[in-house]
Every structure is written in C-alpha cells, then in structure tokens.
Amino acid sequence: MAAKNHAQWLSEPKLKANEWVDSRIYSDPQIYEEEIEKIFSKTWIPVCHESELPKAYDFRTMSIAREPVIVCRGPDNEVRAFLNVCPHRGMIIERRPAGSFLEGQPSGNPKRMTCMFHAWQYDMRGNCVYISREKEGFQDRLCKEDVGLRRLRCEVKFGGFVWVNLDDNPKVSLEDWAAPAFGCLRKTLDAEPLEVFHYHKAIVNANYKLWHDTNCEFYHDFMHYHNRVTGFNDAYFARKNESFEHGHIVVGTFEVNYEKYEGFDSRAALSFPHLPPNQWYMIDMFPGMNFNLRGSALRCDIVTPLGPDKVMIEFRGLGLKRDTSEERQTRINHHNSIWGPFGRNLHEDLIGVQGQGTTMQTGSEPRRILHGRHENQTIHDENGMRHYYEEWGRWMNRMPNHPEQPYAEAVSVAAE
Ligand code: FES
Ligand SMILES: [Fe+2]
Numbered sequence: 001m002a003a004k005n006h007a008q009w010l011s012e013p014k015l016k017a018n019e020w021v022d023s024r025i026y027s028d029p030q031i032y033e034e035e036i037e038k039i040f041s042k043t044w045i046p047v048c049h050e051s052e053l054p055k056a057y058d059f060r061t062m063s064i065a066r067e068p069v070i071v072c073r074g075p076d077n078e079v080r081a082f083l084n085v086c087p088h089r090g091m092i093i094e095r096r097p098a099g100s101f102l103e104g105q106p107s108g109n110p111k112r113m114t115c116m117f118h119a120w121q122y123d124m125r126g127n128c129v130y131i132s133r134e135k136e137g138f139q140d141r142l143c144k145e146d147v148g149l150r151r152l153r154c155e156v157k158f159g160g161f162v163w164v165n166l167d168d169n170p171k172v173s174l175e176d177w178a179a180p181a182f183g184c185l186r187k188t189l190d191a192e193p194l195e196v197f198h199y200h201k202a203i204v205n206a207n208y209k210l211w212h213d214t215n216c217e218f219y220h221d222f223m224h225y226h227n228r229v230t231g232f233n234d235a236y237f238a239r240k241n242e243s244f245e246h247g248h249i250v251v252g253t254f255e256v257n258y259e260k261y262e263g264f265d266s267r268a269a270l271s272f273p274h275l276p277p278n279q280w281y282m283i284d285m286f287p288g289m290n291f292n293l294r295g296s297a298l299r300c301d302i303v304t305p306l307g308p309d310k311v312m313i314e315f316r317g318l319g320l321k322r323d324t325s326e327e328r329q330t331r332i333n334h335h336n337s338i339w340g341p342f343g344r345n346l347h348e349d350l351i352g353v354q355g356q357g358t359t360m361q362t363g364s365e366p367r368r369i370l371h372g373r374h375e376n377q378t379i380h381d382e383n384g385m386r387h388y389y390e391e392w393g394r395w396m397n398r399m400p401n402h403p404e405q406p407y408a409e410a411v412s413v414a415a416e
Pocket of ligand 1: 086087088089090091115116117118119120
C-alpha cells in the first residue's frame with residue numbers, strides 16, 4: 001500500500017499482540033509514574049562499581065526512582081547504601097557526586113556524613129552520632145538512636161558492581177534475579193578485581209526503554225556502517241539472543257576479527273580471564289542496564305529515567321585492577337575506539353534513540369512501534385524486545401500494545 005491517510009496510519013498492524021507496542025509506553029506521564037513506583041522502586045539497580053569507592057570513607061551519590069541515594073565504604077570495608085536524606089528536615093545530606101569523608105568539610109567532622117543545614121552527623125553505618133543542641137532542643141523527647149538514616153538493601157556482586165534495591169522485601173533475591181543472565185560471564189567477571197577507567201554520561205530526550213531496545217537488537221547495524229564492512233563474519237550474524245527469566249537477554253559471543261578493522265589490532269593479549277580471545281558478550285538486564293564485554297574492555301550502561309521522554313545514561317568502562325599503565329592505556333584505546341565519544345558505535349546508537357524520542361514526545365499522537373521481526377532468534381531478530389515487554393507488562397499490569405488494558409500473558413518467546 002502506498003502512503004496512508006490518518007485512519008490507515010492509526011490502524012493496528014497485522015501482527016500478533018506481542019509483536020508491536022503502543023508508543024504511549026514511551027511518552028505517557030501516567031505510565032512513567034507507574035514505572036517509577038512499580039518497577040524502579042522495586043528492582044535491583046547497579047548504581048556504581050566498588051572500584052569507585054576504593055578506600056574506607058569513600059562515597060558516591062546517585063538517585064533511584066527520584067530518591068537520592070548515597071553509597072559509602074565503611075571502615076570495616078563494607079559498602080552500604082542509604083537514602084541521602086537527613087531525618088531532621090529532609091535536606092539532602094551530601095551534594096557532591098563523589099568524594100571521601102576522611103577529611104572534614106568546612107561544616108562537618110572527619111569520618112562523618114554531616115548535614116550542612118543544622119549539622120547533624122551520621123557514621124558510615126548510618127547511625128546518627130551528633131545532634132546539635134540536642135538537650136536544649138529536644139530535652140529527653142528525641143535522641144540520636146531515634147534518627148538514623150534509612151538503610152537500603154545493598155550487595156556487591158557480579159564483577160564488583162554495587163546493586164541497590166529500594167524495596168526492603170524484594171520479590172526476588174539479587175542472586176536469583178541476575179545469576180542466570182550473568183552465567184556466561186560470571187567466572188570471567190569474578191576471577192579478579194575490576195576497575196573503572198572510563199566514565200561519561202549522556203542525557204537523552206528519549207524514553208529509557210528505547211535505550212534498552214537498541215541495545216538488544218543488532219538489526220540497526222545498518223546505522224553502524226563500519227560494522228557491516230569490516231571485521232564481522234557469518235558467525236557474527238549467527239549469534240543468538242537468548243532470553244532469561246525476569247526479562248533479561250544475553251547476546252551470544254563469536255570471535256571478532258579486529259585486524260580487519262582499519263587501524264585495529266587483535267585484542268587477544270588483554271582478554272579478560274577465562275575468556276577465549278576476542279570474544280564479545282552482551283547482557284541486557286531488565287529494566288535497562290547493559291553489560292557489554294568486547295574481549296579486553298567491559299562497558300556498563302546504567303539508565304536513570306528523568307521523565308517520560310528523558311533519560312540519563314551513565315557509561316562506564318572497566319579493565320582489570322592489576323593492569324600495568326601500558327595495559328591500561330591499550331584497554332582505554334580499545335574501549336574508546338568503539339564506545340568513546342569519538343568511537344564508532346555509541347554516539348550512533350544515541351542518535352538513533354534521540355531520533356525516536358523526537359517522534360515520541362509527551363503528548364504526541366500514539367502510534368504503533370513494531371517489534372515483529374523473526375530471524376531464528378539471531379541478532380537481527382526482535383525477540384529480545386518481545387521478551388522484555390512481556391516482563392514489563394507483568395510488572396505494570398498493562399498490555400504493551402494496549403496500555404489501557406490489563407496484562408494478559410502473551411505468546412512466550414521460548415515457544416516461538
Ligand atoms: S535538615 Fe539536616 S540537620 Fe537539619
Ligand atoms: Fe548499536
């Protein structure tokens with residue numbers, strides 16, 4: 001059929017219910033609010049890597065589901081997470097993105113988190129250790145034991161990432177949530193300590209799920225011109241998108257011929273432990289985190305939704321902690337040549353989702369987004385998205401293709 005009139009444009013595609021979604025799931029403010037409440041407030045979120053808190057009293061701040069969060073390393077070496085909110089009158093306690101409490105700030109003592117508003121202080125376990133003018137103001141009606149910080153579930157796992165869950169009673173443990181999807185890389189990531197060597201972030205005017213979508217299909221290789229003409233072979237296209245419980249997807253590996261890229265060399269010498277040379281695995285975690293290991297460098301994407309059509313994506317690059325400075329520089333080059341700001345890949349992906357975000361701004365007319373490609377579950381298939389949106393439908397109790405309707409189990413991807 002030729003170009004369509006308005007009614008034809010709005011008609012439903014001739015595909016199964018799980019093979020398309022309604023664009024309102026990417027733009028509707030009410031759906032977004034529900035996602036914050038039903039998904040981001042209840043799932044395990046990797047907030048940073050333990051190497052970003054190398055010493056006791058180091059901290060990082062971030063937010064989950066709009067809640068300010070602080071992660072710090074105690075003198076006992078344990079990494080803990082708290083709401084970064086003062087129990088007195090709700091001031092954010094620490095405003096820096098990262099730092100150390102070892103040195104005192106102008107309005108605080110060493111080894112304490114100090115709320116600069118009225119100088120209440122907390123230790124690395126979240127205990128309140130000082131209330132200014134305590135007796136004068138509260139007499140005996142309130143004491144330090146009554147006003148500790150809100151501690152959050154926090155585990156360091158799967159290669160040293162720091163996972164936090166706002167829910168005190170998560171539906172599923174972190175181990176059960178993530179271990180099957182990490183199976184392909186767990187031995188590799190846990191063999192020895194890793195270290196973050198690269199960090200940048202992008203704020204994109206697009207829904208966070210669109211970033212997940214582009215990470216879990218390689219059909220958009222057409223955008224990555226170099227990918228089509230350089231180091232890839234039949235094994236590249238034969239890789240499978242394997243789905244796991246809880247909405248996760250793993251893209252299988254193959255041996256990349258880096259020598260065939262112009263200006264590139266084999267990455268075998270710096271392969272991560274227990275990994276055959278030049279392999280490439282990708283783990284796409286529900287609701288949008290990504291772990292991508294190209295032989296010698298690991299990339300991790302962490303998404304923080306900022307609105308229905310806005311997302312912050314933090315990109316980290318990791319190598320082995322024991323790298324020599326020369327090895328580290330080579331790893332950085334490997335990482336940046338693909339994923340750095342002037343690399344071949346990441347910025348093109350960002351252009352793709354930004355373009356989708358432009359057509360799916362809040363208030364734009366609902367339209368159909370097709371996820372119906374079947375190519376034997378290989379990388380050009382869209383089974384990763386179908387799997388993801390089944391999970392999304394269950395958490396939200398909404399049909400992805402008719403979000404006004406309650407969720408009904410779609411055709412399972414495994415049965416396709
Ligand atoms: S709000 Fe933190 S000390 Fe008052
Ligand atoms: Fe891409």
